[in-house]
Amino acid sequence: xxxxxxxxxxxxxxxxxxxxxxxxxxxxxxxxxxxxxxxxxxxxxxxxxxxxxxxxxxxxxxxxxxxxxxxxxxxxxxxxxxxxxxxxxxxxxxxxxxxxxxxxxxxxxxxxxxxxxxxxxxxxxxxxxxxxxxxxxxxxxxxxxxxxxxxxxxxxxxxxxxxxxxxxxxxxxxxxxxxxxxxxxxxxxxxxxxxxxxxxxxxxxxxxxxxxxxxxxxxxxxxxxxxxxxxxxxxxxxxxxxxxxxxxxxxxxxxxxxxxxxxxxxxxxxxxxxxxxxxxxxxxxxxxxxxxxxxxxxxxxxxxxxxxxxxxxxxxxxxxxxxxxxxxxxxxxxxxxxxxxxxxxxxxxxxxxxxxxxxxxxxxxxxxxxxxxxxxxxxxxxxxxxxxxxxxxxxxxxxxxxxxxxxxxxxxxxxxxxxxxxxxxxxxxxxxxxxxxxxxxxxxxxxxx
Numbered sequence: 001x002x003x004x005x006x007x008x009x010x011x012x013x014x015x016x017x018x019x020x021x022x023x024x025x026x027x028x029x030x031x032x033x034x035x036x037x038x039x040x041x042x043x044x045x046x047x048x049x050x051x052x053x054x055x056x057x058x059x060x061x062x063x064x065x066x067x068x069x070x071x072x073x074x075x076x077x078x079x080x081x082x083x084x085x086x087x088x089x090x091x092x093x094x095x096x097x098x099x100x101x102x103x104x105x106x107x108x109x110x111x112x113x114x115x116x117x118x119x120x121x122x123x124x125x126x127x128x129x130x131x132x133x134x135x136x137x138x139x140x141x142x143x144x145x146x147x148x149x150x151x152x153x154x155x156x157x158x159x160x161x162x163x164x165x166x167x168x169x170x171x172x173x174x175x176x177x178x179x180x181x182x183x184x185x186x187x188x189x190x191x192x193x194x195x196x197x198x199x200x201x202x203x204x205x206x207x208x209x210x211x212x213x214x215x216x217x218x219x220x221x222x223x224x225x226x227x228x229x230x231x232x233x234x235x236x237x238x239x240x241x242x243x244x245x246x247x248x249x250x251x252x253x254x255x256x257x258x259x260x261x262x263x264x265x266x267x268x269x270x271x272x273x274x275x276x277x278x279x280x281x282x283x284x285x286x287x288x289x290x291x292x293x294x295x296x297x298x299x300x301x302x303x304x305x306x307x308x309x310x311x312x313x314x315x316x317x318x319x320x321x322x323x324x325x326x327x328x329x330x331x332x333x334x335x336x337x338x339x340x341x342x343x344x345x346x347x348x349x350x351x352x353x354x355x356x357x358x359x360x361x362x363x364x365x366x367x368x369x370x371x372x373x374x375x376x377x378x379x380x381x382x383x384x385x386x387x388x389x390x391x392x393x394x395x396x397x398x399x400x401x402x403x404x405x406x407x408x409x410x411x412x413x414x415x416x417x418x419x420x421x422x423x424x425x426x427x428x429x430x431x432x433x434x435x436x437x438x439x440x441x442x443x444x445x446x447x448x449x
């Protein structure tokens with residue numbers, strides 16, 4: 001992007017100046033269209049249901065492959081919990097009354113992968129394995145016993161194929177761990193911001209980790225090019241994969257069941273507000289797509305990004321999507337939230353989010369650590385820093401004019417605020433303690449002011 005194009009975009013979208021200063025913002029999407037979003041989501045129902053059926057077919061496989069999934073009868077699911085003490089703490093910290101309920105979707109507790117990436121990543125790997133198994137006669141029909149994909153014959157077949165992925169961390173973990181369980185050869189192309197322990201975990205699983213001294217977009221492109229030059233190589237493309245997107249969308253069907261079990265009813269008079277950490281966009285985009293199908297205009301979805309990596313906000317706001325990066329505006333894309341350290345968003349996701357997304361807000365890194373500590377102290381729950389990006393969302397919504405704009409100011413008591421906890425259960429104990437201590441120190445420092 002040349003200087004003239006940059007200045008023209010800043011003139012058209014003055015909020016870019018605040019983003020360039022790396023200050024927190026709360027942006028409401030002027031393209032939000034509840035009727036159009038419902039149409040978009042309903043047009044994708046076949047994709048959502050197809051992915052849900054695939055997860056159902058693989059239940060026998062997951063139960064046989066992992067003790068953790070045997071306990072869940074092979075279901076790739078995570079708990080939905082209330083956060084009453086965190087809700088009170090947020091009110092006390094902000095001075096803002098938070099009516100309604102505060103909930104947390106604990107995708108950090110998805111077994112084996114420990115993050116939301118188990119949904120999309122597992123789904124695409126399963127899809128590849130299933131197609132190969134049918135092609136080579138290992139499976140006869142969709143009612144077959146999928147646990148046979150753990151046999152030596154199956155592993156011998158899968159070992160002839162490779163799976164590659166570009167990742168900042170968690171997607172690489174989900175792809176690498178499950179692919180190796182099948183017997184695939186795996187290469188994970190990781191950006192400079194990926195955590196060391198995630199790379200080591202992958203190597204211990206038998207995956208080949210290729211490190212790049214660049215950001216996510218460059219690692220992704222390098223992985224894509226290398227895979228294309230190899231035979232029998234499947235590249236899982238975090239920027240453009242329909243299969244990843246579909247896997248994430250199935251979470252909405254689970255949320256619907258969980259809310260019903262908690263006797264929480266969602267409709268126009270009882271809205272659901274959802275706050276999703278966003279990197280390249282696949283995970284939050286897929287979840288939003290599914291939720292719009294399930295709840296229609298009763299659900300309001302917001303993405304949360306680091307102030308140093310607001311790629312989806314820049315892409316959607318300017319409608320340039322992957323044609324612009326945060327670096328084009330001098331934003332460095334350096335953040336402790338490694339899963340969100342993305343300079344260029346997915347155009348595939350961004351374009352689909354235009355009518356669906358309620359807004360995007362950004363959060364400083366120190367705030368992630370403060371909320372990490374607060375959640376641990378109040379609810380005894382740990383999430384990795386990037387997973388806390390959405391925690392400020394409920395307060396920001398209350399402090400904005402969003403509720404008034406959409407005729408919801410008199411329904412505050414009936415709102416369910418759902419923060420999506422995207423990962424953290426695989427973080428080594430010593431690092432968990434370090435992160436909590438850092439958050440404690442930041443909170444103590446803030447209290448003294």
